[in-house]
Amino acid sequence: MDSIEGLAPAVASILDAARARPTPDERVAVTPRDLRAAFARAESDGRVPVIAEVKPTSPTTEGTDERDPVELAREMVDGGAAALSVLTEPEHFGGSVETLRRVREAVDVPVLRKDFLLEESHLDAVEADVVLLIVRFVDDLPGMLAAARDRGFQVLVEVHDEAELERALDAGADVVGVNNRDLANLVVNLETFESVAPHVPDDVTLVAESGIALPAEAARMRRAGADALLVGTGIVRGPSDVTENTRRLTTSMTQ
Numbered sequence: 001m002d003s004i005e006g007l008a009p010a011v012a013s014i015l016d017a018a019r020a021r022p023t024p025d026e027r028v029a030v031t032p033r034d035l036r037a038a039f040a041r042a043e044s045d046g047r048v049p050v051i052a053e054v055k056p057t058s059p060t061t062e063g064t065d066e067r068d069p070v071e072l073a074r075e076m077v078d079g080g081a082a083a084l085s086v087l088t089e090p091e092h093f094g095g096s097v098e099t100l101r102r103v104r105e106a107v108d109v110p111v112l113r114k115d116f117l118l119e120e121s122h123l124d125a126v127e128a129d130v131v132l133l134i135v136r137f138v139d140d141l142p143g144m145l146a147a148a149r150d151r152g153f154q155v156l157v158e159v160h161d162e163a164e165l166e167r168a169l170d171a172g173a174d175v176v177g178v179n180n181r182d183l184a185n186l187v188v189n190l191e192t193f194e195s196v197a198p199h200v201p202d203d204v205t206l207v208a209e210s211g212i213a214l215p216a217e218a219a220r221m222r223r224a225g226a227d228a229l230l231v232g233t234g235i236v237r238g239p240s241d242v243t244e245n246t247r248r249l250t251t252s253m254t255q
């Protein structure tokens with residue numbers, strides 16, 4: 001797949017770093033916490049299902065958040081997060097597999113491993129409940145989906161447009177994320193989700209990703225069909241503490 005052409009330089013650099021990772025010695029086998037059940041529990045309690053992201057830094061963020069990721073994770077759960085996302089990409093996002101391990105031990109909600117997984121061996125770096133596969137960067141999507149599911153992972157398949165959605169659905173994705181951030185230029189536009197969501201079948205769990213910070217933006221994504229929201233910056237760098245930043249999104253339907 002032609003994954004470098006047309007990408008923001010930061011993203012090309014992220015992919016180069018991903019390709020250079022060492023190959024883990026052992027294959028992982030996971031008994032996952034059920035993501036869809038976690039979303040259903042949130043809905044039944046009157047909470048908007050939010051996957052809150054532990055995101056120390058990123059190519060579009062200034063500085064690095066030095067707070068303890070485990071503390072942040074606990075505060076997110078206290079704010080009503082249905083699930084967590086932990087960046088494990090070290091060079092560009094300040095993440096690590098050790099952070100994910102510690103967070104997953106400390107909470108009882110499902111934890112998504114947020115990374116740039118390009119080949120089967122990348123799946124074996126650490127146990128998580130869910131892994132992200134980005135359609136644009138995975139050559140053999142059916143093969144990677146099968147490899148992830150064989151290990152026990154649930155899979156969030158990320159798309160950015162209708163053509164990528166078709167590839168995700170053809171490959172058998174049952175949880176699809178529409179990323180509002182365009183990896184060609186890193187610009188965020190919530191209309192991306194609104195344009196792709198109507199083409200997603202009802203039996204597919206649909207997640208709106210990136211650029212959601214305000215309660216009104218969360219409500220907008222829900223109106224457009226989001227079953228869940230993936231939020232990083234709006235929670236870790238929002239106006240209040242992390243618990244409150246999470247809570248204002250998990251209670252955002254009435255705004």
Ligand SMILES: O=C(O)c1ccccc1NCC(=O)[C@H](O)[C@H](O)COP(=O)(O)O
Binds near residue numbers: 060212
């Ligand atoms: O966030 C970035 O700057 C970024 C840059 C290049 C590739 C990916 C990037 N983000 C990854 C993500 O998917 C987001 O961390 C996630 O969707 C949360 O986004 P946000 O709520 O806007 O922080």
